[in-house]
Amino acid sequence: MPLTQLEPNAALIIIDLQKGITAMPVSHPVSDVIQRSAELARAFRERGLPVVLVNVAGAAPGRTSRPRPDFSQFPADFAELVPELDAQPTDHRVTKHAFGAFPGTGLDDYLRSRGVTQIVLTGVATTIGVESTARSAYDHGYHIVFVSDAMADLSAAAHTHSIENIFPRMGEIDTTETVLARLRA
Template sequence: MITSLDKNTALILIDLQRGIVNTPKAHPVAGILENAAKLTEAFRNANLPIVVTNVNAAGAAWTRSRKDQRMPVGAYKDDFLDITHEIKTEPGDIIITKHTWGAFFETTLREQLQERGVTGIVLGGVSTSIGIEGTARQAMEYGYNVSFALDAMTDNVAEAHNNSIMHIFPRIGEVGTTDEIIAKLIS
């Protein structure tokens, strides 16, 4: 349940890029994108920072390490990194290209949030158990108050999504709906 949002809260949308949203997901992507767009509009109307990330793991060190399950990383189609058209970015938005699961590692995200006095973040996007959870863990370690927009995120694997929502996120922050978050923005 979302009890409050910090006065200086940023919206961080994870990997809502064409090459990722166009793959099978546990929940209908149209609804996820609609809620992410509603959050974007609400944060814009509240004059709060909006961060949009995409991921380009090509050449990242972690892609060469040993693991039981290999993640597909290779040549991308031309539009793979493009943010989906449902999410309208503007020149004042913070655009981050990350190379790992979390949006803070080896990016300028923390510095840009600090410059704006951000103390809280709201997370949505894809994938719940990877990019969102990775970013949330890093944000918690930096001391940000973290809120999760449950109906603005999905995962490729329903069980992984549910594990993050039920067992991990409540240890990191507060979990609520898009409408609950927007209500706290305007109260």
Template structure:
């Protein structure tokens, strides 16, 4: 699905652009490109009077999982949003504790308070935070747009699979330029 419109009740949701993810490889879009495009979208959404929500992750699911210990510890400030995002006082911030933003009722409640009916998603990673949040929104009958050139993943094949095979079933896939044109 390509972009049809940006609704009057849309919100920009930027996922996991924080100190702890800034050094990760991101393909096919570099982290710097994702940041720049997210900032440009945030400025346009603010100018139009639409909400901007910056989401960070601070931990993971407590469900049992067998994973290899990556070694080392996370920096103390790993959950902090990146300063280059230029978060404004009028913006909302949301801390999640799982892969997707809808892991408990708090995110749904925030969207309800803001009267949001459409999410425009950017950030990292496409196959985890972006896909999980898109699915959660779709399950709640919220329209979803994924900005394909403002998301990235650790692996290009995984990123492309999500954007080409999975996400089109629950979201419109667009570009930064298309969203900017629709918001203006």
């Protein structure tokens, strides 16, 4: 379902557009995902709406079912956000240690303290960070907008599956152009 309305108290959440993640091969040009997410961030800031920049800096502690990645082996700048996002002091930063941005981060408290009822999601990877964040947001009662041309995955088939089969169950799906038009209306 396309975007029906952009609520006056929406927030933008950008998932894992960081140097280490964006260096990985993904299904769609990551430069487009970064550019569209940055454009949305500028528009949200211009309207005085919250922008949340999420990065991942390690795995959840205590996992034993699979080998955990050793983040100390990644480059020192792995978790740094890409400069194109032009992070601002007013942006809320979330460093996560799980697939989604809600567990253990205080994100729900931050959003509720600002009266946010709708979140707009972009980022990488569609089936991991974005989808996990969306599932938690849905469970917390937020209205969700997925910006389909501002996300990518390691697999084109997996990306398409989330866009066509999972996301319609949780929210609305539209493009950067449509969300920007609603912000500027």
